[in-house]
Amino acid sequence: MSPNETGVAPDVELYRLVHPEYHVDWDHDENRWRVKSSAFQNSTKPVKSDRMSVVLGDTLENEGRSPEDARRTKPTWYVVSLTTHFVTSEQQEVERDPIPEEPAHGNVVGAKNPRRRSRFARAARWIVEPPPRTSEG
Amino acid sequence: MTTLQKTIAPRRFLSDTDVTPGWGASSGWTNAAHVVRHDWDDPCQPVGVLDYLAQYAPKGTFWSPHKRWMSPFLTTNVDWSIHRTEGAIVVFASDDPLNVEWLTPTINALNTLLAIEDADEEALSPADPKNVSRALGFLSEALPRNAAPPSFSPLNDGGVQAEWHRGGLDVEVIFSDDPDESGIYVHDKATGEERELPLTRAVFVAVVGNRLNVAA
Numbered sequence: 328m329s330p331n332e333t334g335v336a337p338d339v340e341l342y343r344l345v346h347p348e349y350h351v352d353w354d355h356d357e358n359r360w361r362v363k364s365s366a367f368q369n370s371t372k373p374v375k376s377d378r379m380s381v382v383l384g385d386t387l388e389n390e391g392r393s394p395e396d397a398r399r400t401k402p403t404w405y406v407v408s409l410t411t412h413f414v415t416s417e418q419q420e421v422e423r424d425p426i427p428e429e430p431a432h433g434n435v436v437g438a439k440n441p442r443r444r445s446r447f448a449r450a451a452r453w454i455v456e457p458p459p460r461t462s463e464g
Numbered sequence: 465m466t467t468l469q470k471t472i473a474p475r476r477f478l479s480d481t482d483v484t485p486g487w488g489a490s491s492g493w494t495n496a497a498h499v500v501r502h503d504w505d506d507p508c509q510p511v512g513v514l515d516y517l518a519q520y521a522p523k524g525t526f527w528s529p530h531k532r533w534m535s536p537f538l539t540t541n542v543d544w545s546i547h548r549t550e551g552a553i554v555v556f557a558s559d560d561p562l563n564v565e566w567l568t569p570t571i572n573a574l575n576t577l578l579a580i581e582d583a584d585e586e587a588l589s590p591a592d593p594k595n596v597s598r599a600l601g602f603l604s605e606a607l608p609r610n611a612a613p614p615s616f617s618p619l620n621d622g623g624v625q626a627e628w629h630r631g632g633l634d635v636e637v638i639f640s641d642d643p644d645e646s647g648i649y650v651h652d653k654a655t656g657e658e659r660e661l662p663l664t665r666a667v668f669v670a671v672v673g674n675r676l677n678v679a680a
Contacts (some may be wrong), residue, residue: 348576352615355630356653364662365617365625371589372620441638441649442660449634449651463596 335421337412340384341435342397342454343367345405347428351457360457362407364444367451383423384408386431394454400428407451409435417443565678569613570603577618596641597626605632608651608670621645631675637663 329348334398345351345365353359382397385464397406419437426432426450437446534630577591603614603626614626614637623640648670650660661667 339666346588352629353625355612356632357629361629361634363615363617363625363627369621375620375669381534428664439648441636442658445634445649445651445658451568 334423335383335411335433336385337410337415338433339411339421340394340406340408341411341414341421341433342382342384342394342406344382344398344401345380345407345450347403347405347457351405353460356360358460360453362405362448362451362453364441364448365440366407367444367447369439377438378422378424378436379439381409381421381433381435382429382431383421383433384431386423386425386433390430392431397431398455405456406454408454409447409451414447414451417446505640562641565610566603566613570600570616573613573616573625574599576623577616580618589620589622591618591624592596592641595622595624595641596637599626599637600662602637602639602668603664606665608674608677610678611674618643628676631672631677633672633675635672635676637668639663 345362345366350363352361352363354361368380369379370459384394385390387394387397394408395406414421414435417437421433421440422436424432424434468641470601498621501669504610543582557563574591574596578593578596580588580590593676599616612630614628617627619625619638619640621640621642623638623642623645625636625638629638636649638645638647638649640646646663648659648663648668648671650661651657652659659671661671
């Protein structure tokens with residue numbers, strides 16, 4: 328597959344960190360953890376932006392790091408993945424944005440309204456998910 | 465039921481000495497309740513009350529009106545109370561939470577959203593008390609008493625997202641100042657249909673019905 332304009336190929340996995348308390352919910356129909364759509368908001372800090380932080384899978388791989396290591400900067404958070412192909416099909420762009428604490432840092436750039444965030448959530452695949460639920464609640 | 469929107473003129477809070485001696489203590493009402501109780505001529509809505517308290521109640525105010533005073537709990541027969549804690553948190557509580565499946569978990573969850581610290585650049589934003597008020601007002605009108613409690617998350621604009629994944633539905637309800645965000649979002653798992661709907665009780669009840677209820 329060919330890379331997009333910023334050099335990220337469509338099959339590259341994009342890892343998104345998921346807050347352990349606020350961004351997971353139990354699906355009572357399917358008996359599994361779900362990542363919430365609210366995990367896919369654009370950053371508003373320090374200012375409102377059209378960017379959502381991700382960790383780029385190809386950079387991780389080049390550094391010999393596992394997908395689970397995407398949460399190096401937030402070890403207590405969970406991790407889900409989306410493909411570059413999926414997010415670009417949602418009118419998003421992917422950019423590389425290495426930062427000192429995470430050389431594999433990137434951004435998914437574009438507007439993310441609630442319906443789009445919901446589609447992100449349904450498309451996301453768990454890489455590091457919450458522990459199995461022990462009782463119905 | 466009357467409209468949830470009610471304009472409330474700012475009024476100063478009475479000091480402790482303004483409250484009739486003994487009356488507050490014996491009834492469990494404080495000065496906040498005293499003010500609200502006597503400044504409104506007609507039965508008021510929880511949203512209005514919560515907005516009022518969020519703006520004007522001194523921290524630590526505890527308010528415990530007599531049960532069944534205000535709608536919508538007039539109709540659901542729930543005892544309730546409101547207070548504002550040190551972290552500028554408005555809490556909506558039930559004296560008899562067993563009557564309503566979702567109420568206590570909802571209060572606790574919203575309280576947590578209000579207490580989020582706004583310090584970490586990469587972390588979450590606290591919920592705006594105004595949106596918490598909206599959420600409580602809406603849920604109190606729209607949810608059956610045996611509905612499962614929603615799961616809440618904060619939105620970066622100070623909004624509040626409530627959601628359920630049960631009854632064959634993914635249901636998200638967003639309370640936000642942004643009209644492009646606020647609404648009811650429903651995904652039917654069986655058909656794959658996505659719906660974006662206006663944030664009204666009638667729509668919620670029509671679309672969701674009893675599908676969010678805890679299984680008997």
